[in-house]
Amino acid sequence: xxxxxxxxxxxxxxxxxxxxxxxxxxxxxxxxxxxxxxxxxxxxxxxxxxxxxxxxxxxxxxxxxxxxxxxxxxxxxxxxxxxxxxxxxxxxxxxxxxxxxx
Numbered sequence: 001x002x003x004x005x006x007x008x009x010x011x012x013x014x015x016x017x018x019x020x021x022x023x024x025x026x027x028x029x030x031x032x033x034x035x036x037x038x039x040x041x042x043x044x045x046x047x048x049x050x051x052x053x054x055x056x057x058x059x060x061x062x063x064x065x066x067x068x069x070x071x072x073x074x075x076x077x078x079x080x081x082x083x084x085x086x087x088x089x090x091x092x093x094x095x096x097x098x099x100x101x102x
Contacts, residue, residue, distance in 0.1 A: 012039075 016035055021028060040052025047054070 021031065023031070040050060040055070042051050043049070044051065049057075
């Protein structure tokens with residue numbers, strides 16, 4: 001499945017974004033809207049339904065986002081322990097590479 005997604009991303013990029021469009025933001029938005037309509041009408045080889053039809057069907061299967069927000073991360077405050085400073089595993093020895101000058 002991942003290969004199919006990568007293929008579609010590459011196809012989209014080559015078709016619509018190479019070379020990069022040079023336009024004002026409003027014009028880019030208009031182009032994107034036209035691209036969305038064209039992609040919704042497109043049929044993938046071997047599939048009887050259009051991408052837009054399949055998307056609308058699958059939209060009802062998606063879970064709703066929580067209304068009250070959700071925790072997306074945790075703030076951590078790491079602490080470095082100085083008690084291991086004297087142990088052998090905490091020491092690093094560096095040496096110049098053989099054949100190097102200096």
